[in-house]
Structures are given as structure tokens and as C-alpha cells.
Amino acid sequence: MIIVHHLNNSRSQRVLWLLExxxxxxxxxxxxxxPKTMLAPPSLKAVHPLGKSPVVVDGDHVIAETGAIVEYxxxxxxxxxxxxxxxxxxxxxxxxxxxxxxxxMPPLLLKLIFMTLPQRAPGLMKPLVRGIANQAxxxxxxxxxxxxxxxxxxxxxxxxxFAGQDFSAADIMMSFPLEAGAQRGDVRAxxxxxxxxxxxxxxxxxxxxxxxxxxxxxxxx
Numbered sequence: 001m002i003i004v005h006h007l008n009n010s011r012s013q014r015v016l017w018l019l020e021x022x023x024x025x026x027x028x029x030x031x032x033x034x035p036k037t038m039l040a041p042p043s044l045k046a047v048h049p050l051g052k053s054p055v056v057v058d059g060d061h062v063i064a065e066t067g068a069i070v071e072y073x074x075x076x077x078x079x080x081x082x083x084x085x086x087x088x089x090x091x092x093x094x095x096x097x098x099x100x101x102x103x104x105m106p107p108l109l110l111k112l113i114f115m116t117l118p119q120r121a122p123g124l125m126k127p128l129v130r131g132i133a134n135q136a137x138x139x140x141x142x143x144x145x146x147x148x149x150x151x152x153x154x155x156x157x158x159x160x161x162f163a164g165q166d167f168s169a170a171d172i173m174m175s176f177p178l179e180a181g182a183q184r185g186d187v188r189a190x191x192x193x194x195x196x197x198x199x200x201x202x203x204x205x206x207x208x209x210x211x212x213x214x215x216x217x218x219x220x221x
Contacts, residue, residue, distance in 0.1 A: 001025060001027055001058075002019065002024060002027070002056060002057070002058045002073075003026065003029055003056065003058070004026055004028050004054060004055075004056055005029045005031060005044060005047050005053055005054065005055040005057070006028050006029065006030055006053060006054065007031045007032075007033065007040050007044070007052075007053035008031075008032055008033055008214075008215055008216055009033065009216065009217055009218050009219070010040075010053050010054070011054060011066050011176050012053045012066075012214075013176075013210065013211075013214050013217050013219070014054075014066060014070075014172050014173065014175055014176055015054045015056065015066065015069055015070075015073075016028070016210035016214045017172055017175070017206060017210040018073055018169060018172050019073065019210075020209045020210045021080075021081060021169075021204075021206040022073060022074070022077040022080055023077070024073065024076065024077055028214065029047075030215065031043055031044055031053060047062065048062060048064050050064065052064070054066055056072070056073070058072075058076075066101060066173065067097050067098060067101055070097060070169050070172070071097070074169050081167070081172075082168060082169060083163055083166070083168060088164070089163050089164040089168075090163075092162065092163045092164060092170070093163040093168055096162045096163060096170040096173060096174055097173050099174075100173040100176070100177055103148070104148055104174070104177035105176075105177055105180070107141055107145050107148065108145070108177060108180045108181060108184055108185075110136075110140075110141045110144075111137065111141050111142075111184045111185065112184060114134075114136050115137075115184065117129055118130035142185070145181065145185050149181060149185070149191060149194070152174075152178065152187075152191075152194055153193050153194050156193035156194060156196075156197055157193055162174050171201065176219070178194060178197065178198055179198065179219035179220070180219060181194075182198060182221070183218065202220060
């Protein structure tokens with residue numbers, strides 16, 4: 001039985017969604033963030049040395065990193081939600097699988113850090129830290145995010161899904177950057193195709209089923 005070590009409000013929600021789409025049976029081991037630090041609990045380190053989620057355990061296999069998990073589960077399901085080998089769509093599929101975490105998420109993570117940094121600064125330092133954080137966002141992070149957001153919109157203007165004409169695991173992988181972009185920046189503003197993409201995936205029965213099983217997930221708005 002596949003066991004998903006799932007952290008609330010995290011990237012691991014994508015893994016639950018993928019499993020629902022693939023129709024693979026699984027169980028969830030729930031882990032809750034520390035309410036003060038918002039970090040993963042120590043219990044995850046008992047599963048994987050990095051102590052992060054998602055982690056999937058399947059028999060003797062312990063798989064971390066969402067992209068690796070996606071590839072493993074798609075292969076286990078016989079290649080469902082993956083374009084044919086050698087096709088242009090397969091190349092795009094592989095690209096988006098790696099792009100989602102390799103290029104899209106770093107500026108979104110920086111945005112989160114700079115948004116929350118002033119709240120964690122000592123009282124007298126808050127104005128200074130806020131000023132530095134605002135300058136960093138205005139001068140670097142926000143322009144980077146705009147470049148990525150506009151890129152996504154341009155791709156979805158050409159094809160309905162990231163890897164082409166058909167829904168695939170690449171769209172599940174890209175869901176978190178788009179959802180984080182909606183939460184940390186106005187990714188939908190002036191980008192109707194991104195708005196439509198988010199509305200469409202949030203309405204999928206498998207997505208809704210994963211939400212019910214996974215618990216609170218603030219990115220589904």
C-alpha cells in the first residue's frame with residue numbers, strides 16, 4: 001500500500017490529487033505544521049532525513065521530492081497522465097515537471113520570506129526590516145514573478161494544458177506554483193487563461209476528493 005506522508009498546506013496536496021486521478025489506492029499519514037514557526041514537525045524526520053513533505057513510502061521504497069514522486073507514481077500506473085515517449089508533448093511534460101520546482105518556486109519562496117520577515121523581526125527593528133523587505137520585493141522578487149506569470153499565461157494561450165492538448169501530471173505539478181502565485185501575488189490579474197486554468201483544476205472531481213482526504217489547504221481558493 002502506498003503511504004503518503006502529508007503535511008497540511010503544502011506541496012504534498014498535489015500527490016494526493018495525482019493518486020486520485022490515477023486511481024491508485026493509498027493511505028495518508030497526516031503531519032501538522034508547528035503553529036508558531038509553520039515548519040514541519042520532527043515526526044517527518046523519522047521518515048526521511050530532510051524532514052520535509054511530501055514523502056511517499058511504497059513497500060521498501062521511500063521517495064521524496066514531488067517531481068520524483070510524480071514520475072514514480074505515473075510509472076506505477078502504467079504511464080497514465082504522461083504523453084507518449086518521443087513526442088513533443090513528452091518533452092514539454094518533462095520540462096514542466098522540472099520547471100515547477102526548479103524555476104517557478106524559488107521566487108515564490110522569496111516572496112513568502114520577505115512578506116513574513118517583518119512580522120518576525122524584533123519590535124524596534126520592524127520598520128527597518130519592512131523597508132528592506134519591500135525594496136527586495138519591488139526591485140527583484142516582483143519583477144521575477146511577473147516574468148514567470150506572463151510566461152505561464154502565454155503558454156496557456158497556445159494550448160489548454162501545459163504539456164499540450166491533454167491534461168497530464170505536468171498540470172498537477174504546475175498547480176502549486178499557480179496556486180501560490182494567486183496567494184502571494186495577483187497571478188490572475190490580467191491573465192484570464194491562468195484564472196481559467198485554476199478554476200478548471202479546482203473543479204475536477206479528483207481534486208475535490210483529494211481536498212476532502214487531505215484536510216485544510218489554503219491554496220485552493
